[in-house]
Amino acid sequence: MSTTLISAARVITPGAVLEPGWVETRSSRVSAVGAGAPPRDPDVSFPEGTLAPGFIDAHIHGGGGFSFNDADTAGAAARIAGVHLEHGTTTLMASLVTAPLDDLEAAVSALAGLVEAGVLAGIHLEGPWLSPSHRGAHTKELLRLPDPASIDWLMLAGRGAVKMVTIAPELEGGLAAIRQITGYGAVAAIGHTGAGYDLAREAIAAGATVGTHVFNAMRPLHHREPGPALALLEDPDVFAEVIADGVHLHPSLVRFIAGSPARAVFVTDAMAAACASEGTYQLGGLEVRVSGGEARLASNGAIAGSVLTLDAAVRHAVRQAGIPLADAVRAATQNPADMLGLADVGRLEPGRRADLVVLDEDLDVVATMKSGKWLAEPVNAG
DSSP states (O other), X not given: OOEEEEEEEEEEOSSOEXXXXXXXXXXXXXXXXXXXXXXXXXXXXXXEEEEEEOEEESSOOEETTEETTSSSHHHHHHHHHHHHHTTTEEEEEEEEEOOOHHHHHHHHHHHHHHHHTTSOSEEEEEOSXXXXXXXXXXXXXXXXXXXXXXXXXXXXXXXXOEEEEEEOTTSTTHHHHHHHHHHTTXXXXXXXXXXOXXXXXXXXHHTOOEETXXXXXXXXXXXXXXXXXXXXXXXXXXXXXXXXXXXXXOHXXXXXXXXXSSEEEEOOOBOTTTTSOOEEEEETTEEEEEETTEEEETTTOXXXXXXXXXXXXXXXXXXXXXXXXXXXXXXXXXXXXXXXXOTTSSSOSTTSBOOEEEEOTTOOEEEEEETTEESSOOOOOO
């Protein structure tokens, strides 16, 4: 059984930052974590580096030129997972945009096999039960009310792999749909919504625990009509998705969310152009033009996902939003794991899967380990 001892200038654990610290892995698991000098000469040393859990992306549509909605679902998923792994994302969900129900059923069924195989952590349905007035980059004609039959159909097609569903609670049957979704053991998320503050509170009481990319594609905050964002951010039982790319949110709002009672979860909302060249792409049948690091609909200029990676989100949060590194890392690891109920990942502690990233002084990823295996054999910096 192979054992690897890694030392670093700092190790980010669930309750503290160890400076310096070390992590030992045995086979595919973390076997020990400690502060100070390691118990023996380390196999790999990063005297200026930060050791953190592998990143977890709970809301991602694509990358490397591929999308989870592509016809070759399995092939696309493998490519997407591969390119984001190079940026430290060791766990990811497959997010599907609104499409005809038959197409969604086929994609969910295909992706369920990859969840069962451990390639993906789950499936996120972002649509079709969204508000037409806050649809963002979703085809208006394909949006629909959350009728029980369509929810059952897609949830059953996933064989338990659908882990999260975004829904606009103001739609007819919206609150009942939240209860139906959570009854399947999935997470219900409030998003793409025009719901007011009071209705958002009702949705949370009905079982919703997530705000999908808070502030984006939802009724804005107003001093007499607070809207859903305030309802989400004041609740300590809510997880608030944050797209920390400098496009979706001003850095001050990233900092505000991170300091709110809600638990911040960094997501990329990345589409196919992430880790790929700029140009013209398709997202759910809509034409998207990617230029200057921004993805926007060709029809009206609305933001259409991002080209973000989670390592870049952590850098932005620390450098531009002024969030402490440990808090930024936890928003990309521990918090999304808790949001999705992933007991095996998100923390560096004994018994967890040996997924980890090493960040240099510039917060760039210099090494990634998944299930105890390095993505590329790191150069011993010690």
